[in-house]
Amino acid sequence: MNSKIKIPKSGLLTAAGLLLVTEAYPQQIASEKLILGFASLVVLSIAICVLLLAVLTKQIVKQFGKAQKQKEPKDFLIYLDNLTSDQIGLFLKNKENKKSLVPTDKTLLNILLLIFCLQQTSSFAQAPARSVPLLGHTGIIITIILIGIPVTGGIFLLFFKILSAIKRYRNMQHMSEAQQLAAYLKKVESEALERDLKRRKTQLDFQLTNNELAGSRLAEDERGLLNNVVHEAALTFVARKKNSQLRPKVDSELTRLILWYIGCATFWLVFGTTVGEYIGIKFVAPDSDHISWLSFGRLRPVHTNAVFWGWASLAMLGLGHYVVPRVSNVKLFSTNLGWYSLIFINAAVFFGTICLMSGINNGGGEYREYIWPVMLLFGIGLALTLYNFLKTIASRTTKEIYISNWYIVASIIFGITITVVAYLPFWQNGLGETIIQGYYMHQGVGMWFMLFTLGIVYYFLPQQLNKPIYSYSLGILAFWTQILFYTTIGTHHFVFSSIPWWLQTVAIVGSVGMVIPVVAGTTNFLMTFKGAWFKINDSYTLPFFLTGIVFYFTGSLQGTAEAFRSTNLLWHFTDFTVAHSHLTMYGIICFFVWAAIYALLPRLTGIEPPHTTVGAHFWLALIGLLFYTIPLMYGSTLRGLMWMEGKPFIDSVIFMAPFWLWRAIGGSLMWLSHLFFAYNIYKMLVSSGVIDIRQTAFEVLAHEDTIH
Amino acid sequence: MDFFDNHKNLFGAAFLLFLILTVFVALIPAVNNDKNNAPLPGQQALSDDAMAGKAIFVANGCVACHTQQVRNVDMDKKWGKRPSIAADYAVNKRTDLWRNTATLMGTERTGPDLTAVGTRQPSKEWNLVHLFNPRIVVKESIMPAYSWLFETKKEPSKQDVVVSVPAQYLDQEGSVVATKEALQLVAYLQSLVQTELPDGVAGRFLYKKEVKNNPESSNADNDAGLDGSALYATHCQACHQQNGEGLKGAFPPLKGSPVVLNENPELMLTIIMNGYDAREEFGVMPAVGKNAGLKPEEIAAIMNHERTSWGNSARKVSVSEVKKLMEAIQQLPNQ
Known part of the structure; x- marks a missing residue:
């Protein structure tokens, strides 16, 4: 968080510095500073990406360890707290029907993907090593910037690809756990639990009628305060402006x-x-x-x-x-x-x-x-x-x-x-x-x-x-x-x-x-x-x-x-x-x-x-x-x-x-x-x-x- | 205030205040200026042609882009030898019953100042070509072409003033002939000169640029670090062109010119200082050096630019050489 705040500040400082520099010195120095600032900005953002990825990977590893363990019934109890009314309804219906659900097995995880990701990670880790030649020639600066833009763009694209891959993997883990929970819910038999849940459901289903204060009579605008009511509301392409107010007629002459x-x-x-x-x-x-x-x-x-x-x-x-x-x-x-x-x-x-x-x-x-x-x-x-x-x-x-x-x-x-x-x-x-x-x-x-x-x-x-x-x-x-x-x-x-x-x-x-x-x-x-x-x-x-x-x-x-x-x-x-x-x-x-x-x-x-x-x-x-x-x-x-x-x-x-x-x-x-x-x-x-x-x-x- | 609830009081007071201020900042200064002003003793009255030319100048709104005032500041020095003074404008009286006095000081300098254009650019040929289409002689100019002041004749008579216009600027076959109006307008431009002050004192220019005394360049006997090409652009380029090739039938080329390439720079210097009118096929060259009051350092820079550009490769002249020659030339009578 800290580093995120610092970036624009230092950017501003660099810009101000650049202005001063451009006034005092020839262009060359200014453009070198520009390149330096640009490169450091890129390196900094890549570093942040790497850091984020590392944290996420650590979480995945932890999750993976947990998933390997066999679940016990008490592990599922936490899921029975804070159920919504619909969930309770489904549970109770299931109990009444006593119908069986067959879970479908799915392959757990695509290791290949991760490997692929890791390969990409290692390949982009080399990117910051690209040294920037600090030449004052405008052509070289332009070329570097032109190359730098797609390279940086690619790095960021990669980062987001990895993020989504991780997300997919995590969802697979969650899916399997959910199926285990469903199996457990099917199996569990408890009169007390069912009674509690029924009561909970009526509590949750309580709703106000929304006219406790207003009563059921329609509102009336006795003084005609409401005007220009638009019934067919649509997205406006340009800002909607008020019409001018009508005035008593001016002398027609x-x-x-x-x-x-x-x-x-x-x-x-x-x-x-x-x-x-x-x-x-x-x-x-x-x-x-x-x-x-x-x-x-x-x-x-x-x-x-x-x-x-x-x-x-x-x-x-x-x-x-x-x-x-x-x-x-x-x-x-x-x-x-x-x-x-x-x-x-x-x-x-x-x-x-x-x-x-x-x-x-x-x-x-x-x-x-x-x-x-x-x-x-x-x-x-x-x-x-x-x-x-x-x-x-x-x-x-x-x-x-x-x-x-x-x-x-x-x-x-x-x-x-x-x-x-x-x-x-x-x-x-x-x-x-x-x-x-x-x-x-x-x-x-x-x-x-x-x-x-x-x-x-x-x-x-x-x-x-x-x-x-x-x-x-x-x-x-x-x-x-x-x-x-x-x-x-x-x-x-x-x-x-x-x-x-x-x-x-x-x-x-x-x-x-x-x-x-x-x-x-x-x-x-x-x-x-x-x-x-x-x-x-x-x-x-x-x-x-x-x-x-x-x-x-x-x-x-x-x-x-x-x-x-x-x-x-x-x-x-x-x-x-x-x-x-x-x-x-x-x-x-x-x-x-x-x-x-x-x-x-x-x-x-x-x-x-x-x-x-x-x-x-x-x-x-x-x-x-x-x-x-x-x-x-x-x-x-x-x-x-x-x-x-x-x-x-x-x-x-x-x-x-x-x-x-x-x-x-x-x-x-x-x-x-x-x-x-x-x-x-x-x-x-x-x-x-x-x-x-x-x-x-x-x-x-x-x-x-x-x-x- | 009740006083201002009466419309006569209110508007009367406002009018009175405005009128008093008007009298003090406009009417009295204007009348005073008229009373205590007279043309300088040496000032030439405009000829009839020049008078008619001035009317054409006014009618075509030339003042929209051309000033006629040399301000008393250093940056205006290139437009005249001395700052303009009130006496310079004293001859301007009301034009006629219909039209007001045309002082033509101007407020916009999109084009050059014309206070002393008669001295700076007296050549009739140049002015006519330039009027027909300014881009013939000054490629980057954005001045309008006044080609309607000219007519095209298949066979011009002897009295006609023929203007040599390059073929790409012509719409139809024939020779371009200046009308009376074009000649009058040129006569007016040629009449625009600064009258010498009687006692010979020059006016003072303010806000002088600080000249840094560079010991290296003042000692070294070369062009004193002046930019020859910039000076050439200011003083020579309008006729001889940026590429040094001049214009056929109007202004001679400097590229490959024997005068420019001559080992002995004396003739070249004389022409720059005193002007030249020895060749029928070309226009008259004004005394550029004298008119602009060019210093030996500046002349040397211009000469060296001309002697070493566009494929010319004559030896460079030194400032001291130019100085010595200039002293000798000053003994010569004017062109």
């Missing part, structure tokens, strides 16, 4: 509006990520086409802008149209304004995409590639929504403004502000453009997407967990600190550039300050989960929320880590930034938005999404994201090191090739998950068209009632 927002958003998601997938493939296959409209430089902003303004923004706004009136406890001020806003934003993304592909852009600033007439459409859409939401909140019937509305409305105000600042020309000559660019692109991410999404989470997370948010104050702390710190961090995208040094420093300090709102928000969400973790198992929305929270914490703090001057040296200009933006915009924003959509849509339409495809969406998106980001971060770090060492630039391009391939693979999985998502949306929007027998039957009944 508003429902239609929200569904259109989500529908359009889904279209832009599929479109935008199809483009993203294609440009990801272009890193691996740059000659996949030579068409100007499909060239990398033009498609990249098409991808980013379509998923920003088309997918995420429309989806958030759609959800906002539900949350804002709901927490204000009034109807939406105007559904018409909502429609106009939807049309304006869709038009912006449509015309923007056409412009970018035809080569008309604003001058290369990230997420600012749409020219101003196009972005004006987006701005009008936001302004209409802001007016609509403010009017709704003004007529609220609650005293307080729920925290969701703080975040949502503030994010729209900030969204409009940054768009105006970014598109007005008065401060954008020379480096001014770059200062505004840093401010704009980061505020777009943090003050528009992040704030809005947090507002959505503050409504839907407590709703899905069916408990209030852990701390309202933490939410408010996060709100104000987010504004205070996030606004200042824009220029951390231009550290070491010609932008004033003090401004870069302010940005870095602000990035560190972001720890406060991020930790406050994460704590708040996780503490809301507290005591309700079990709900994740049978909910299809909560896994999305939890993933979003995890990425909110890790992704945001990664942003802080990237802002330092030292890390900028390593990571700036590499694909690390791309990985980071996907961890955050995808891991946080998309997962939260998906969670909220899956929470809301079944309530609006009354139709459940197929739980299997929701699961497929979740896992493909999550695994895809990890495949996308982790290799990219790893490769970029090493690329940064190559740059610092002054290696030729083209070497770093060649080096990145496998990591770009991983990115394409991960991207493909993510893209596939969006097809599942689109399918789920479709399923939630459109009823299946198959006639529900029960529902129809009741409708027929109701119809007949009205006629009579």
Whole structure:
């Protein structure tokens, strides 16, 4: 037992040691240690096998000695204790029948087998003697491991064969003893024994009726607490999830509006990520086409802008149209304004995409590639929504403004502000453009997407967990600190550039300050989960929320880590930034938005999404994201090191090739998950068209009632 | 707090805070930067062609992969002689009514920085071939091919700029001719140079790599332990190729070249330092050594790599020999 515990520990130590060694010394020593550890592990397990076999053999020998002795009647008496009722019944029946049983003789033991076993044992005893040549050549190490695996496997196979042979032999011994016992039982004659056994049998046969406490009346569920009872239970292929709870119908006008927002958003998601997938493939296959409209430089902003303004923004706004009136406890001020806003934003993304592909852009600033007439459409859409939401909140019937509305409305105000600042020309000559660019692109991410999404989470997370948010104050702390710190961090995208040094420093300090709102928000969400973790198992929305929270914490703090001057040296200009933006915009924003959509849509339409495809969406998106980001971060770090060492630039391009391939693979999985998502949306929007027998039957009944 | 139960107070306060911060971290610095900034005295204005080329550069989103900023850190030294300063960007004004200023600093360096590409790679021939399909000259490049900036003509006229493209990169028979846009884009790339600072002081690079003084290599009169093949990859390979065979009709081979194999390294060194344009059938060679500010040790490493690779077997040159020759060459006028 002791040795069993020691193995993993020493294994861990070896692994840790190996890590240290690999850092300090060349590969050769590390691989030698690896071989040593591997060999000693094999030898140790073989030794344990031998030990076990020895113990077993000893037992067999003892048993064999016992079996040779002639049994006396008193030897059998111990078997008459603790008989079961059935055994007693059989015994008594036998006594009554007085029928004779003829035991069949069998050959006792197959000596040959044992000899065979022993031969095998001796042959494997030589195995550990196989000396391992400690050569550092990778080929030799691989060969040794390749040989070692089947040899070790064979040894273990042999061990189990021997075990079963021993077992068979032992059973033969037991069989013969059992037959002797049966013969004895047939012979024995004793009135007293029979009487005792009869009494014992009635004792053993006593049973409770199982309704001593409950009585014999059927249980009743007077308040209808039992629901969704499944009668035909079967093995479930995927985890069974709960259906969403039915809610009073939402205003059908508003429902239609929200569904259109989500529908359009889904279209832009599929479109935008199809483009993203294609440009990801272009890193691996740059000659996949030579068409100007499909060239990398033009498609990249098409991808980013379509998923920003088309997918995420429309989806958030759609959800906002539900949350804002709901927490204000009034109807939406105007559904018409909502429609106009939807049309304006869709038009912006449509015309923007056409412009970018035809080569008309604003001058290369990230997420600012749409020219101003196009972005004006987006701005009008936001302004209409802001007016609509403010009017709704003004007529609220609650005293307080729920925290969701703080975040949502503030994010729209900030969204409009940054768009105006970014598109007005008065401060954008020379480096001014770059200062505004840093401010704009980061505020777009943090003050528009992040704030809005947090507002959505503050409504839907407590709703899905069916408990209030852990701390309202933490939410408010996060709100104000987010504004205070996030606004200042824009220029951390231009550290070491010609932008004033003090401004870069302010940005870095602000990035560190972001720890406060991020930790406050994460704590708040996780503490809301507290005591309700079990709900994740049978909910299809909560896994999305939890993933979003995890990425909110890790992704945001990664942003802080990237802002330092030292890390900028390593990571700036590499694909690390791309990985980071996907961890955050995808891991946080998309997962939260998906969670909220899956929470809301079944309530609006009354139709459940197929739980299997929701699961497929979740896992493909999550695994895809990890495949996308982790290799990219790893490769970029090493690329940064190559740059610092002054290696030729083209070497770093060649080096990145496998990591770009991983990115394409991960991207493909993510893209596939969006097809599942689109399918789920479709399923939630459109009823299946198959006639529900029960529902129809009741409708027929109701119809007949009205006629009579 | 009751104060925040009024939506006007709440959203007014949030907006005000955001606006004040915006003014201080974005608007005031931006306006200040504009006010206290002017182009350097020696800075050349873009020609009309280069201007048009810049518009093509912007339209095709080249900034997605190419930065135009030499940061003041040591690792960026290879992209320019000095760190970029605010004055370098002062000439950038709003493009037109529809489009914003294009400063084009960039945030992603999937491809090389272009701040001084006009100095590093001024060859028109190279740039045109590279634009048509980058993999002709840089096999491992993942840059898109801009072949739509070229047309194929059966019989090009005299004014046409013919690009020599290897047959396997051609879809149809004929000669590849650069369109006006391709030439404008190249003109823009050629215009990307760093203006000398007036008083001749170079900017300071931070985070310098610690140079370990190895007494053995500094005393020994060879290539000072520098990796000649890496230096070759950085400075020469784009044209002369990794296999030293160059490209037919564009860049001459170094393999078996009499200049490279010559016992006397003077001509070879002169060409590396000052460039070369004596042979009609090949493109112009820029003054690689001068432009990149290569040191004698680095030159010697490159020369020895070229003189002993791909089957070349000329004698190795020593650093002191190169040093002496370089002093002599500096007296010569520029190419």
